[in-house]
Amino acid sequence: MQETWEELQNRCCSCTRCGLCSTRHHVVFGVGNPQAKVMFVGEGPGENEDLQGEPFVGRAGQLLDKLLAAVDLDRHENIYIANIVKCRPPHNRDPLPEEQEACIGWLREQTRRIRPRIIVCLGRIAAQRLYKPDIRITREHGIFEEKGGILFMSTLHPAALLRNPAQKPAAFDDFIRLRQKMEELGLR
Numbered sequence: 001m002q003e004t005w006e007e008l009q010n011r012c013c014s015c016t017r018c019g020l021c022s023t024r025h026h027v028v029f030g031v032g033n034p035q036a037k038v039m040f041v042g043e044g045p046g047e048n049e050d051l052q053g054e055p056f057v058g059r060a061g062q063l064l065d066k067l068l069a070a071v072d073l074d075r076h077e078n079i080y081i082a083n084i085v086k087c088r089p090p091h092n093r094d095p096l097p098e099e100q101e102a103c104i105g106w107l108r109e110q111t112r113r114i115r116p117r118i119i120v121c122l123g124r125i126a127a128q129r130l131y132k133p134d135i136r137i138t139r140e141h142g143i144f145e146e147k148g149g150i151l152f153m154s155t156l157h158p159a160a161l162l163r164n165p166a167q168k169p170a171a172f173d174d175f176i177r178l179r180q181k182m183e184e185l186g187l188r
Contacts, residue, residue: 123157
């Protein structure tokens with residue numbers, strides 16, 4: 001018998017595969033439409049996400065929502081948002097390779113079920129893990145690359161944009177490219 005989406009989420013929420021489980025408040029499974037053709041993937045939850053159990057809900061999430069709205073996308077309607085790791089690394093540090101490895105199976109299963117046509121990697125960590133280990137995010141964002149029948153694109157992480165607002169126009173251009181690619185593929 002096939003496991004339901006809710007059963008997968010429940011299994012993930014009780015995961016103890018790595019040490020991050022000992023300090024979490026919530027597992028941040030993901031949010032959005034599980035039938036979406038576009039998926040966004042970040043590196044891991046921050047403090048606000050850990051407290052609320054939803055990805056990208058702090059200041060970076062508010063910026064992400066504005067970028068999404070500018071291209072007629074909405075986290076609750078036509079995309080799905082997840083992370084490489086589902087529990088917050090202490091002090092918002094980058095997830096360690098062994099934490100990523102322990103958790104990546106959950107993201108793979110989400111991706112297998114959602115079957116997105118496009119995955120947008122939010123930041124360097126997600127892009128390195130999912131499709132291009134040697135990516136130079138500040139030079140290669142906004143470029144689509146195919147891997148395993150899925151188009152991947154990376155963009156600057158919303159938290160990085162808050163630290164360096166001068167990069168916001170470049171990230172906005174990435175979202176415009178995403179909208180154009182979705183139109184080209186008939187995903188709108």
